[in-house]
Amino acid sequence: MKLQWFVSAASLAAVSAAPEAAKAPKPHVLFLLADDLGWANIGFHRTTAKTEDEKQGQLEVQTPTINQLVKEGIQLDRHYSYRICGPARSALLSGRLAPHVLVKNVAVTASNPDDPISGYAGIPRNMTGMGEKVRRGGYRTHYTGKWDAGMATPQHTPYGRGFETSFMYYQHANDYWNKKTGIQATGEITTCLNAFYDLMVENHSYRGPYKGPALTDACKSSNEPTPYCYEEKMFEDHSLEIIRNHDTSDVEHPLFLFHAFHLLHTPLQVPKYYYEQIEKDVIQQGGKAFDSENRRLLMAMTKYMDDTIKNLTEAFKAKGMWNNTLVVFTTDNGGPIYEPGSANNYPLRGGKYSDFEGGVRTSTFMSGGYIPKERQGYVHKGVVSVADWYTIFSELAGVDEHDDKSEEANKWLAKQGLSLLSPVDGKKGQLEAIFGAKAGPRDSEPLFLSGSALLEYPYKLVTGKQPYMAHTGPLYPNCSTVASMKGGHGPDFIDFSVLEEKVDLGDSFYWRGDCAAGCLFNVEDDPAESVDLSHDPAQKERLSRMISSLSTFNKTLFVPERGETHVQACYNAMLNGGGHFGPFVDIQGYYTDKPRVIEDLSAHEKAQMALMGALTFDSVKKTIQKYAPTLVLKLLEKSCDKCCTEESCNGGTNLNLPEALDLVQNLTKSHQAHQVAYI
Ligand SMILES: *[C@@H]1O[C@H](CO)[C@@H](O)[C@H](O)[C@H]1NC(C)=O
Ligand SMILES: *[C@@H]1O[C@H](CO)[C@@H](O)[C@H](O)[C@H]1NC(C)=O
Ligand SMILES: *[C@@H]1O[C@H](CO)[C@@H](O)[C@H](O)[C@H]1NC(C)=O
Ligand SMILES: *[C@@H]1O[C@H](CO)[C@@H](O)[C@H](O)[C@H]1NC(C)=O
Ligand SMILES: *[C@@H]1O[C@H](CO)[C@@H](O)[C@H](O)[C@H]1NC(C)=O
Ligand SMILES: *[C@@H]1O[C@H](CO)[C@@H](O)[C@H](O)[C@H]1NC(C)=O
Ligand SMILES: *[C@@H]1O[C@H](CO)[C@@H](O)[C@H](O)[C@H]1NC(C)=O
Numbered sequence: 001m002k003l004q005w006f007v008s009a010a011s012l013a014a015v016s017a018a019p020e021a022a023k024a025p026k027p028h029v030l031f032l033l034a035d036d037l038g039w040a041n042i043g044f045h046r047t048t049a050k051t052e053d054e055k056q057g058q059l060e061v062q063t064p065t066i067n068q069l070v071k072e073g074i075q076l077d078r079h080y081s082y083r084i085c086g087p088a089r090s091a092l093l094s095g096r097l098a099p100h101v102l103v104k105n106v107a108v109t110a111s112n113p114d115d116p117i118s119g120y121a122g123i124p125r126n127m128t129g130m131g132e133k134v135r136r137g138g139y140r141t142h143y144t145g146k147w148d149a150g151m152a153t154p155q156h157t158p159y160g161r162g163f164e165t166s167f168m169y170y171q172h173a174n175d176y177w178n179k180k181t182g183i184q185a186t187g188e189i190t191t192c193l194n195a196f197y198d199l200m201v202e203n204h205s206y207r208g209p210y211k212g213p214a215l216t217d218a219c220k221s222s223n224e225p226t227p228y229c230y231e232e233k234m235f236e237d238h239s240l241e242i243i244r245n246h247d248t249s250d251v252e253h254p255l256f257l258f259h260a261f262h263l264l265h266t267p268l269q270v271p272k273y274y275y276e277q278i279e280k281d282v283i284q285q286g287g288k289a290f291d292s293e294n295r296r297l298l299m300a301m302t303k304y305m306d307d308t309i310k311n312l313t314e315a316f317k318a319k320g321m322w323n324n325t326l327v328v329f330t331t332d333n334g335g336p337i338y339e340p341g342s343a344n345n346y347p348l349r350g351g352k353y354s355d356f357e358g359g360v361r362t363s364t365f366m367s368g369g370y371i372p373k374e375r376q377g378y379v380h381k382g383v384v385s386v387a388d389w390y391t392i393f394s395e396l397a398g399v400d401e402h403d404d405k406s407e408e409a410n411k412w413l414a415k416q417g418l419s420l421l422s423p424v425d426g427k428k429g430q431l432e433a434i435f436g437a438k439a440g441p442r443d444s445e446p447l448f449l450s451g452s453a454l455l456e457y458p459y460k461l462v463t464g465k466q467p468y469m470a471h472t473g474p475l476y477p478n479c480s481t482v483a484s485m486k487g488g489h490g491p492d493f494i495d496f497s498v499l500e501e502k503v504d505l506g507d508s509f510y511w512r513g514d515c516a517a518g519c520l521f522n523v524e525d526d527p528a529e530s531v532d533l534s535h536d537p538a539q540k541e542r543l544s545r546m547i548s549s550l551s552t553f554n555k556t557l558f559v560p561e562r563g564e565t566h567v568q569a570c571y572n573a574m575l576n577g578g579g580h581f582g583p584f585v586d587i588q589g590y591y592t593d594k595p596r597v598i599e600d601l602s603a604h605e606k607a608q609m610a611l612m613g614a615l616t617f618d619s620v621k622k623t624i625q626k627y628a629p630t631l632v633l634k635l636l637e638k639s640c641d642k643c644c645t646e647e648s649c650n651g652g653t654n655l656n657l658p659e660a661l662d663l664v665q666n667l668t669k670s671h672q673a674h675q676v677a678y679i
């Protein structure tokens with residue numbers, strides 16, 4: 001009797017829902033963004049192995065979950081992004097090509113009061129973010145992990161871009177263990193003296209620093225596979241909770257979960273268990289021990305990412321959501337081939353920071369139950385830009401992709417004579433082309449990759465000086481890379497800055513070469529960009545047409561004055577952010593907690609603030625910057641990879657922040673008189 005009543009109640013509910021159900025429910029979305037993933041550091045780009053080295057390389061990349069998702073999904077073989085992270089992420093989340101939203105990494109603490117719209121890092125304040133778009137279409141929106149698309153005002157944060165909740169950090173990287181912004185994490189010495197944590201929480205009832213027990217490296221030497229204070233573990237737990245709490249009965253409000261890994265960005269840090277296990281797995285499957293410490297660390301981190309994806313996708317399955325879920329996996333940019341980045345884009349040329357394929361052609365696939373059955377295992381060859389996802393999701397959510405807010409702001413910007421905001425660049429019809437196995441909207445038009453590169457598929461123009469102008473092999477980095485570093489021949493990290501000033505050690509350190517007016521490649525016939533066609537008489541016309549086309553595109557480059565770091569941004573982190581980086585302009589009503597006052601600070605924090613204050617004096621700054629190259633070389637030397645056949649490898653290569661700060665402190669000692677004024 002009882003059972004029957006339930007049955008009829010259920011069918012009644014079904015009948016009353018019928019008019020709505022005529023439209024298929026919108027799919028759940030799980031967006032997985034890896035950081036700095038190299039082309040060769042993922043299983044589906046290691047499917048063929050002819051030589052011994054290639055076989056070894058294949059064994060080292062352990063991504064069984066990803067490989068299976070690719071089998072059930074669609075590879076986007078021509079997915080293009082931008083050569084570095086901040087711009088790539090800003091493009092993804094704003095729907096603009098990177099050259100139309102952000103072309104350089106800018107310090108999150110920068111501000112230019114003369115341009116309250118674009119005068120900050122990341123996405124200009126008055127652009128509508130991806131989260132807001134899909135939320136208007138009914139999605140429940142959540143963000144976990146690395147943000148790196150600006151933080152200056154409450155409008156710049158994930159919450160401000162339409163994510164109802166977020167658990168994230170703002171900069172390129174923090175330390176996986178203590179969540180601080182040490183030199184090894186950020187690759188720079190900043191005006192805020194690398195002093196703060198970078199981990200925040202945002203939701204309707206709380207906005208401010210993460211206050212849990214895991215702001216520590218106490219679990220660093222744990223033997224557990226996934227110790228509680230490893231940042232990726234915290235991110236995974238957070239996303240799992242969101243999936244578990246999602247109300248699946250509310251079909252009008254599907255889930256949009258953006259999970260942005262810290263992995264595989266530096267610092268190369270991974271639980272000991274994974275570091276041990278990866279070598280055991282390789283040897284057990286007939287391979288050799290790793291000769292490079294950093295390659296082993298990176299492969300252990302890759303395995304960790306794969307295991308996380310397994311857990312996340314299983315949570316969707318456990319909730320019965322999988323058959324209506326669209327998974328997207330991509331990476332912000334190609335792999336960094338410098339030390340200590342240690343990625344590998346073999347057989348592609350170059351890496352992060354260069355316009356070669358290794359820097360901008362990004363490993364991407366879609367999967368999940370939403371993929372049409374007949375497309376499972378399909379490889380889509382059409383050109384897709386990182387900026388297209390905004391429009392793809394707007395279409396899925398059933399909302400217009402146009403950005404009225406930025407158009408409104410343009411009226412004001414025009415009056416002020418400031419740079420105007422670009423309209424959305426994402427192309428309509430991409431998903432239809434991909435699912436329908438048809439030509440895509442970008443296949444027959446040029447793609448503006450950067451101020452120095454243009455794709456007119458299958459031809460690609462690369463101009464000017466390019467770092468990492470090299471091909472790596474199947475097992476990279478390796479002992480000869482270590483020898484090269486030790487001999488002072490690179491590949492060093494090109495973006496090291498000291499107090500917001502870049503340090504340039506010279507071309508040879510960065511494997512930098514010159515494409516001058518233009519190198520020309522056919523990336524379909526020659527995916528490794530080995531044959532420069534610019535001297536081929538048959539290509540003369542194409543070359544000059546593409547050069548002039550690039551300079552026309554170049555007139556649309558978006559390069560507003562972003563400003564510089566003012567020490568107030570650091571003081572804000574200390575007082576409003578509770579020792580964590582966070583918004584520092586127009587923050588009324590943003591932070592949940594009352595700001596701290598000087599009396600609340602520890603003696604150590606007070607000393608840090610004093611030192612930051614001392615740095616506002618140009619003479620102090622100049623003194624430190626004078627020592628910068630020496631300092632940088634010293635630090636890079638310490639973070640360098642090890643050749644395990646010659647040195648002992650133990651999973652612990654990391655450079656030393658206290659030593660660097662000690663040096664900075666020594667250099668500023670003579671200016672201590674100034675410090676008092678700042679407390
Ligand atoms: C908001 O964040 C706070 C701090 O992490 C947490 O305690 C609270 O449960 C969160 N609320 C919601 C609705 O997610
Ligand atoms: C995945 O889930 C298992 C089982 O709950 C758990 O032990 C593990 O810590 C999770 N994370 C990873 C990366 O394996
Ligand atoms: C999807 O899964 C749900 C719950 O398990 C089920 O009711 C529904 O019939 C499935 N739909 C398809 C198309 O398989
Ligand atoms: C830009 O956005 C801010 C914050 O939402 C708003 O206060 C301001 O009016 C906007 N400016 C213009 C010119 O639209
Ligand atoms: C080892 O690294 C060097 C660059 O340092 C590279 O040229 C070579 O191809 C790599 N060897 C293998 C087997 O990948
Ligand atoms: C495009 O602009 C950038 C930045 O101003 C410049 O470096 C580059 O040379 C320009 N390229 C062309 C082809 O005009
Ligand atoms: C800083 O100064 C102290 C004492 O004068 C000295 O022992 C230390 O070696 C110096 N540190 C560096 C990195 O130069």
